[in-house]
Amino acid sequence: MPKHLRRPSGLIAASVLTVIVLVLASSAPAPANTTTLPPGAIAPTDRQRAIARRVGGILEEAHFRRAPIDDKMSSQVFERYLELLDGQRSYFLASDIADFAAWRLKFDDMIRTGDLEPAYIIFARFQQRNRERMNYALELLNTEPDFTIDESFEFDREDAPWPANTAEMNELWRKRVKNDAVSLLLTGKDWKEASELLRKRYQRVLKRVDQVTQDDVFENLMNAYARTFDPHSSYFSPRSSEEYRIQMSLNYEGIGASLQLVDDYVTILNVIEGGPAAVAGTLSPNDRITAVAQGKDGPPTDVIGWRLDDVVQLIRGKAGTSVRLQILPAGAAPGSPEKTLEFVRNKVTLEAQAAHKEVRTIMRNGKPLKVGVITIPGFYQDIAAQSAGDENYRSTTRDVRRLLKELKAEKIDGLVIDLRDNGGGYLPEATALTGLFIDKGPVVQLKDTTGRLEVLDDPEPGVEYDGPLAVLVNRFSASASEIFAGAIQDYGRGIVLGQRTFGKGTVQNLVPLDRWAQRPVNGQLTVTIGKFYRVTGESTQHRGVEPDVPLPSRIDMKKVGESALDAALPWDRIPGVPFHANRRNLPPIPLLTTEETERAERDPDYRWLVADIAESDALREQKSVSLNLAKRKAEREQLDQQRLARENSRRAAKGEPPLKSLEELEKAEEPDILLAQATEIMGDMVVGSRPPTTTASRRPLPEEVN
Numbered sequence: 001m002p003k004h005l006r007r008p009s010g011l012i013a014a015s016v017l018t019v020i021v022l023v024l025a026s027s028a029p030a031p032a033n034t035t036t037l038p039p040g041a042i043a044p045t046d047r048q049r050a051i052a053r054r055v056g057g058i059l060e061e062a063h064f065r066r067a068p069i070d071d072k073m074s075s076q077v078f079e080r081y082l083e084l085l086d087g088q089r090s091y092f093l094a095s096d097i098a099d100f101a102a103w104r105l106k107f108d109d110m111i112r113t114g115d116l117e118p119a120y121i122i123f124a125r126f127q128q129r130n131r132e133r134m135n136y137a138l139e140l141l142n143t144e145p146d147f148t149i150d151e152s153f154e155f156d157r158e159d160a161p162w163p164a165n166t167a168e169m170n171e172l173w174r175k176r177v178k179n180d181a182v183s184l185l186l187t188g189k190d191w192k193e194a195s196e197l198l199r200k201r202y203q204r205v206l207k208r209v210d211q212v213t214q215d216d217v218f219e220n221l222m223n224a225y226a227r228t229f230d231p232h233s234s235y236f237s238p239r240s241s242e243e244y245r246i247q248m249s250l251n252y253e254g255i256g257a258s259l260q261l262v263d264d265y266v267t268i269l270n271v272i273e274g275g276p277a278a279v280a281g282t283l284s285p286n287d288r289i290t291a292v293a294q295g296k297d298g299p300p301t302d303v304i305g306w307r308l309d310d311v312v313q314l315i316r317g318k319a320g321t322s323v324r325l326q327i328l329p330a331g332a333a334p335g336s337p338e339k340t341l342e343f344v345r346n347k348v349t350l351e352a353q354a355a356h357k358e359v360r361t362i363m364r365n366g367k368p369l370k371v372g373v374i375t376i377p378g379f380y381q382d383i384a385a386q387s388a389g390d391e392n393y394r395s396t397t398r399d400v401r402r403l404l405k406e407l408k409a410e411k412i413d414g415l416v417i418d419l420r421d422n423g424g425g426y427l428p429e430a431t432a433l434t435g436l437f438i439d440k441g442p443v444v445q446l447k448d449t450t451g452r453l454e455v456l457d458d459p460e461p462g463v464e465y466d467g468p469l470a471v472l473v474n475r476f477s478a479s480a481s482e483i484f485a486g487a488i489q490d491y492g493r494g495i496v497l498g499q500r501t502f503g504k505g506t507v508q509n510l511v512p513l514d515r516w517a518q519r520p521v522n523g524q525l526t527v528t529i530g531k532f533y534r535v536t537g538e539s540t541q542h543r544g545v546e547p548d549v550p551l552p553s554r555i556d557m558k559k560v561g562e563s564a565l566d567a568a569l570p571w572d573r574i575p576g577v578p579f580h581a582n583r584r585n586l587p588p589i590p591l592l593t594t595e596e597t598e599r600a601e602r603d604p605d606y607r608w609l610v611a612d613i614a615e616s617d618a619l620r621e622q623k624s625v626s627l628n629l630a631k632r633k634a635e636r637e638q639l640d641q642q643r644l645a646r647e648n649s650r651r652a653a654k655g656e657p658p659l660k661s662l663e664e665l666e667k668a669e670e671p672d673i674l675l676a677q678a679t680e681i682m683g684d685m686v687v688g689s690r691p692p693t694t695t696a697s698r699r700p701l702p703e704e705v706n
Contacts, residue, residue: 037117038121042214042217051513052111053114056112059229064230074109077228082122089161092125092129094165141195147629148629181195186633218237232528235525236524238522238523240523248382253318254275256274257270257272275348283341287327287328288329290326292323294321294322320346324341354380355399355400355403371414372407372415374407377421381395381429395432396426400433414470414686415467415469417469418678427480428459431444438463442455442535443456468585468685470681470685471497472498474501475553479506482504490581496549497549499550499557506530510526512524535577535579537575542570543571548592549596549681586685592685604653615643643662
């Protein structure tokens with residue numbers, strides 16, 4: 001999943017999969033104000049009706065808000081459901097919304113009784129409108145637009161009114177299709193090439209219409225209820241539940257290949273190191289899978305045009321079993337000879353998502369300093385292996401402990417923990433990881449639905465690393481990341497660098513919806529059951545963790561963060577608990593900030609980043625774009641030339657040769673400037689003068705016991 005789409009995870013529930021809103025279409029709309037589904041429409045099953053009743057009961061009884069699903073909430077769920085289906089208001093007409101109004105106050109009754117037909121009728125209408133839009137878009141491609149007209153396309157319609165009629169909707173889509181074409185023309189394609197690419201794109205949407213499942217619709221609907229309680233409560237379908245388990249344990253049973261959908265082909269994105277496919281060495285990136293067969297003699301199932309997740313389910317399976325893939329090699333034309341590859345499935349470990357290290361060398365006073373960096377993408381634990389008694393079960397804390405021993409053997413002078421883009425994870429891992437850096441004491445406070453408070457202490461005896469420490473965060477650092485960063489800051493054990501964190505101070509519990517089944521046949525529910533607080537009593541909810549030394553970031557804090565989410569729980573604070581902070585080993589924060597500011601003014605990389613962020617901020621303010629091709633080209637060329645000029649200014653200041661073209665710019669690897677700055681700040685911490693015994697602090701902490 002792309003980083004900018006990641007939803008910060010729960011604490012007990014590791015990471016919440018983003019619900020992908022399906023843009024699909026099918027049968028004609030139902031008559032207004034009836035509960036009769038149109039012929040051929042997807043309908044709820046008896047199993048889903050029962051699950052819905054259970055989900056509603058759990059949300060009312062277990063959620064931290066303790067809010068009833070009544071008429072008031074029904075209206076909110078209704079709005080959330082429409083938002084999940086058509087958040088940009090580009091499919092439904094105002095008349096559709098008027099038709100649906102009769103059900104606005106029925107969503108509370110629906111989840112109690114399991115009579116879900118109104119929601120499915122709304123979805124059927126969405127499908128029908130979607131089909132109309134795709135067919136209209138395809139029709140528009142028959143005629144080349146006039147790209148010399150001065151008009152604009154409003155791409156941000158989140159707060160726009162619903163189109164009043166078909167003519168207004170057609171005008172919106174005329175501009176949308178024209179904008180799609182302009183975007184392709186700006187890459188050097190002509191109209192014929194652009195229109196053919198768009199035709200294939202729109203036809204693929206239509207082709208997927210029969211691939212919508214009952215689980216897809218049901219998952220979307222249940223999430224409309226869950227997300228109305230708060231942004232981090234979610235329903236997982238059985239298939240999504242398995243993906244959730246994989247993210248938590250960092251392993252699954254399969255062949256070890258990442259897949260993507262390219263046109264109608266499921267295509268190899270990369271081969272995972274150590275997996276059966278990598279060991280065999282016969283599968284390559286960009287190979288296309290045309291059929292899948294089970295065992296040594298099972299019949300092949302043609303999978304061209306299938307949904308990606310359906311193909312994934314065919315390829316995965318129990319370790320020790322075999323699967324055969326029919327492959328069209330990369331670059332080969334359709335109809336070329338295919339090859340059949342057999343793999344024996346095995347346990348595949350997702351090392352790229354595990355904690356990893358590097359060592360960076362910087363100079364101070366003419367001497368080299370070694371700065372260790374441990375990057376932690378998430379807080380994971382293989383719960384199933386741990387429960388089964390496997391002494392070598394995988395977890396964040398275990399991996400970091402091993403990395404720390406390796407770094408100490410390399411005689412590092414300081415350490416940076418990189419938690420950028422870490423959306424959180426398993427709660428015990430946040431407390432255990434903190435325990436590697438503090439000797440003993442409370443780490444975080446939890447308040448549950450009843451108001452009961454629980455203090456979670458450091459479970460790790462002793463200290464694994466006691467040297468200089470910094471924690472690098474950004475706006476996507478959330479939940480468990482905020483627990484760790486906040487504890488390190490409160491104890492004075494290290495400093496926090498970067499951007500204010502996400503501000504997710506809530507705790508989720510994972511509730512299986514099957515009483516006895518080993519696999520989640522009915523799916524799972526993550527429910528917000530509490531809030532966590534720092535040892536000082538401060539909540540991170542909404543406010544996040546403020547860095548001691550701020551660093552610039554491209555992430556827009558107005559668009560990203562708990563404060564930008566609907567239905568987020570409010571900020572509050574509770575009494576702190578006794579803990580022992582020791583800042584005597586930290587340089588004064590104002591001194592570090594001053595040194596960083598002075599370095600930033602003379603650092604070409606830093607100045608380049610600040611200028612690039614300013615340009616990005618300006619572009620983010622735009623709500624529309626011109627559809628005049630000449631103007632768009634001029635705007636693009638101006639932006640590209642400005643980018644090239646900024647890059648060459650940076651390179652000149654560093655004594656590097658300039659780039660001659662945009663092609664060279666696109667190929668150039670962008671340095672990790674923020675990590676470089678973090679290591680420089682660590683250098684300041686290592687060689688900086690020691691503060692006086694009355695240590696400067698970023699704020700008073702009356703709950704401390706010194």
